[in-house]
Amino acid sequence: MGYSSFLLISILFLTVVLNVANGQPLVPAMFLFGDSSLDVGNNNHLLTVVKANFPPYGRDFENHIPTGRFSNGKLPIDFAAETFGFTSYPPAYLNLKIKGNNLLYGANFASAGSGYSSLTSKLDGSISLNKQLEYYMEYQKELVSIAGPNASSIISGALYLIGAGTCDFMQNYFVNPLLKKLYTVDQFSDILIGYCSNFIQNLYALGARRIVLITIPPIGCFPAAITIFGLHSNECVPWMNSAALNFNKKLNTISQDCRKMLPGINLVILDTYQTLYDMVTKPSDYGFFEVRKGCCGTGVLETVLLCNHKSIGTCANASKYVFWDSIHPTEAANKILADDLIAAGKSLIS
Template sequence: MGVSCFLLACLFLLSLGLIHVINGQPLVPAFILFGDSIVDQGNNNNLETLVKANFPPYGRDYPKHIPTGRFCNGKLASDFTAENLGFNSSPPAYLSHAAKGKHLLIGANFASASSGYYDLTAKLFNTIPLSTQLEYYKEYQKKVVKLVGKVNATSFINGSVHFVSAGSSDFLQNYFVNPLLFEAYTPHQFSDILIQSYAKFVQELYELGARKIGVTTLPPIGCVPAAITIFGGEGSNKCVEKLNKAAIYFNRKLNATSLKLQQKLSGLNLVVLDIYQPLLDLVTHPTDHGFFEARRACCGTGLVETSFLCNAESPGTCKNATEYVFWDGFHPTEAANQVLSDDLLAAGLSLIG
């Protein structure tokens, strides 16, 4: 299909989507999320962990200016994706009070900040590893069966979009700061371990009925403010090459493994959503996208703060986050998330067919 035909097809599907939204009917039965802080909407609020974002200034630009546990000043890219799918709200964090009854029929969010494909990453921070997120998902499916019956539940799960975002914490919060790992494995070897875990996770989702699965690549992890501060040397403003090289290798393996899974598992629609290049573009050419600051984050000094280090008393926090690519040392602002979500939309359309 030529580029112009593809774009016309995308516009046509979008127009169909708008009709569904107007009629109050989402494009898919539910939106189900797994992963780390990029998509965590508040599960960590209910854990005994330091990795939380349920206090100001997090959430200051979110509706009603409430800190929800999202690692952002406002909405996440997954919030915008839920809107693009036609949902009036994002699926509830599974450990929240909202995750009960009919609220579960728009999906559920199992993600946990500081989680990853490597289960020990989550265990270091007492957060929810992917293996446990999967157990919660099995529990969730039983609740859906009680709500709609077994036959309807099967169709419900088959038609729902499952979204996975993980891997960044495995590198930034574990591998590159953990001598037990970086002295035992090269970055490529560690990537291979993560990819094996990813493949196992997708196969388990498939066995549980998931047929529409979107997975994000790693972002340019060497370009986040905290990574440059910690690994880039004093006064550095450049992305850390060794970290980005690790991400590029991982992404190459992710694409190859996903293709094999697609060929192996009948009826699986597995789409790799590239977040590396769109975020790299924002970092290297911020003004092209309406941003003015890509090295420093909005919160505090903007060099390293995240989670409890980014708080209401953090000196220097910016007044207008729309000018910044990053909200804290690791996470994009709502404005950047909007751009990233829009960039992923065309690729994500193939999941709703």
């Protein structure tokens, strides 16, 4: 990290501390849309096998309770919410217990297994982004009934996070012979980019102005990806990472186009690819020693239902692992990813 980058982060951190010290969150609310990287329990309420509401998921979370988060503990958004001054995390919208005043501080609409393509969500019964947007519209009506005239300032001042695309490739394109026959990976990326652009425009029309668009991580470095597609190699799968990088590059075009088309929008691209890739390729720099397998079970294939309390071989100390299961990062890795998220969010606030 260069001196200028260190200085910027230090200034941002100091600003956060001073604002939070005044007892108010830096933004009035947080809203989250996307997949398992953001889901905090919406899938608990769905007829789907893509859930994480059972041990050992959540074993290092508050009170050691599995909440539906796909990790042993906190997600990056949890760390961000704490830093931004919230006393509780944006709750899963489908959790009926969170209705009422809790909605004043935002909501989480993300659903594990979701993608920019509605077809991706249909494969495992998750909530499509279009449906997540419908839930957000429903939320706005509830917010108006609670907050009255203050609802508009909450909506316009809130921080919006969008994180999807991984499942479109991992659970759809890469394993769907028909899609691969119809489209090249570049053409499929273009289709997803179109869906992403439309989603942002629709969110903007509903009042969103501060948006963080999260890139796809290095999917070829997931232990499950190496096991299935790595041809007996222990290295990241290059062609999968190339697909992710190609898609991420196109996200930058979305950012430029949106600034031209949508007056007043403040949109930043959060690059999670490079940070996670660095953790995998230079683990000792971050205090990790295991990157080829996740902590849960053997760590090479276990995820979702296969990662359970009977999984043999689950590690005792997940903080030394980059991955919790064969796809999702540990809390320790998520804390590092959160630093980038916090900096991106702060750039939209100042």
